Amino acid sequence: MRFSVTRVWKRVSALDKKLMSSSAGLPPSRLDGGMKRLSKAANHSLLWFVIAAILATGKGPFRRGAFRGLAAIAGASASANLVGKSLFPRRRPAADLISLERRLSKRPTSSSFPSGHSASAAAFATAVALESPRAGAVVAPIAAAVAYSRVHTGVHWPTDVVAGAAVGVGAAFLTRRWWPLGMNEPASAYEHADLTSLQDGDGLVVVVNPHSGIGPDPTPQIVEEWPKAQVVTIEELGSLPDAKALGVAGGDGTVAAVASIAAERDLPMVLIPSGTLNHFARDVGITGLHDTAQAVADGVGVRVDLAQVNDQWFVNTASLGGYPDMVRIREKLEQRWGKWPAAGMALFRVLQRAKPLDITIDGDKHLVWLLFVGNGPYRPKGFAPTMRPRLDDGLLDVRFVRADRRYSRTRFFLGALFGALEHSRMYKHFEVASLNVEVHGPPISIATDGEVRERGNHFRFRSRAAALGIYRP
CATH class of the missing domain: 3.40.50.10330 (Probable inorganic polyphosphate/atp-NAD kinase; domain 1)
Structure with missing residues (x-):
């Protein structure tokens, strides 16, 4: 077995050297400067952040592609740079293999395998294409050029780039586990012909x-x-x-x-x-x-369900626990840092300080970290609800994370991280038409549709079937 792996590795190394030699043999041209600038622009994924910001100014699939692309980059970068490079140490190509004009002024010193730049490039391009093939067709050539630039500038072997690209594509497709595709289809609704x-x-x-x-x-x-x-x-x-x-x-x-x-x-x-x-x-x-x-x-239009908690209507979600605190901290920070960085910092602070809630749900006592109630059944079933297939069944989507087991918070994070939360004993999910929640202890705030509402100890949730007529083609 060892002999076989060694022989394969020698063949891969020989192929790498042959391909590297072919690239190094290209005559000097304006391409050399362009490849250096492009490779530098992709450092720390800055190029992809800029493109994501441009896509986010659009609507629908362009904006979703931007957010999915950033999520894919996070997974690909961690996999390639933190895991891959640690497990597979490899020397980078010698600097003298290519001409001085093509070399980067600051050569990286980490392991050559796999290419982190290629992983991020492939992850972003693939994720964008999953949401918008049209946008993906524009981004893909840029991603391919970034990947090749790592060989052209002499900082990666060709197989490093191929392996990095494979990691990136895998990370992009893995986002579907937490954030499913198919959100272009409108939710089913009650027919309404009297508008x-x-x-x-x-x-x-x-x-x-x-x-x-x-x-x-x-x-x-x-x-x-x-x-x-x-x-x-x-x-x-x-x-x-x-x-x-x-x-x-x-x-x-x-x-x-x-x-x-x-x-x-x-x-x-x-x-x-x-x-x-x-x-x-x-x-x-x-x-x-x-x-x-x-x-x-x-x-023409339809009728859809709404939901209420006490006297407060909501169209999407309501939650008890850490989320209202996160919104409050985010609002204090966002004027200085911007909404999304402030949201990240707020989430980190809340997770550090989180205390379990002692509540009674329809007569049953529970100790929970967070309670989520959605207007209609959300998908996926794990704790990352992103889409609704129906707005016409008169049901609430109820989810909570238990806090009565050892290491429950850690087990919750691991389940969420690997997209397997729906199989965890820490996580409960059911659908009902109404729900009574009694909070034991001091009054707490509730958040509905991203806004923090009044404090209280008793919260009555109910679905209001076909409550709203809405114009829809």
Whole structure:
């Protein structure tokens, strides 16, 4: 067996040297400088962060591709640089194999196998392509060029690059375990054929939150599409005039506030997604203003479930435990650090300080780290709910993480890390139409749709079936 592995390795090394020699034999050209600059640009994945930021300004699959790409890079980089290089030490090619003009000014000193640059490049390109083949077709040649640049500049053997690319592709496909594909399909909903056709927006009142999302203020587009509509701000919610339909342009927190008024007044809702992630709009099947405008003109739509906790309506999720604390810390930090870095720091702090909750759920006592309640059944079943296949079954998705076992927090993290939480004894998941939760001890805050609400000890959750009519093509 040893002889066989040795023989294979000698053949691989010989092939590496042959391919390296062929690359080194290329005549000097402008390509040399371009490869050096491209290779440096990909240091610490900076190039992919820039491209992800550009993609994130788009909607739907472009934005999802950016986020999936960053998640894939995290997995690929850790696998290649922390694990792969430690297990497989290998010398890098000698500097004198290539001309001085092609060498990097600062050569890396870590193990040559596998190529971390290639792993990150392949991970990002593959992940983007999983969400948007069109965007993937643009990113893939850049990723391939980055991978080759590591050979062209003489810091990696060709098989290092191939192995790194394989790690990256695997990391990208592995993201589907925590974040499944197929979110382009709208959730099933109740049929609804009685919505009013609003020509030019006659009778439509639209609530706009210009501070939602990262794009421009959608008000000019709304006015152009519906010249007879009345546009108001989120602060004017309490004094809304009579309307035939109530519209909303903002993130999920704004959508929830407007949806509660629409449901209580039995008004159909016009949804214009303009938040950062637009979870509710994505699940309903609204991707942009053009979708909504066609449905409003035709007077077509559906009815969907909403949920309530005490007197508070929510369209996506509610939670007890660490999440409200995380939101509070994030809001303090985000003005200085930005939303996403602040969210990461807030999560780290909360996990350090987390204390279990002593609660009673429908008469049964539990000690838990976190309780999650979703409006409708979420998928996947592990503790990373990202999509809803149905908004028409009148059920709540209930999940909690137990804190009554030894090393429960560590076991929870390991289960979440390996995507096997649904098989863990630390994790409970069920679906019900209503739920009563009693918190023992001091009152605690609840978070709904990303917003921290009032403190309390008793929380009654219930699904409100077909509570909201919404325009949808």
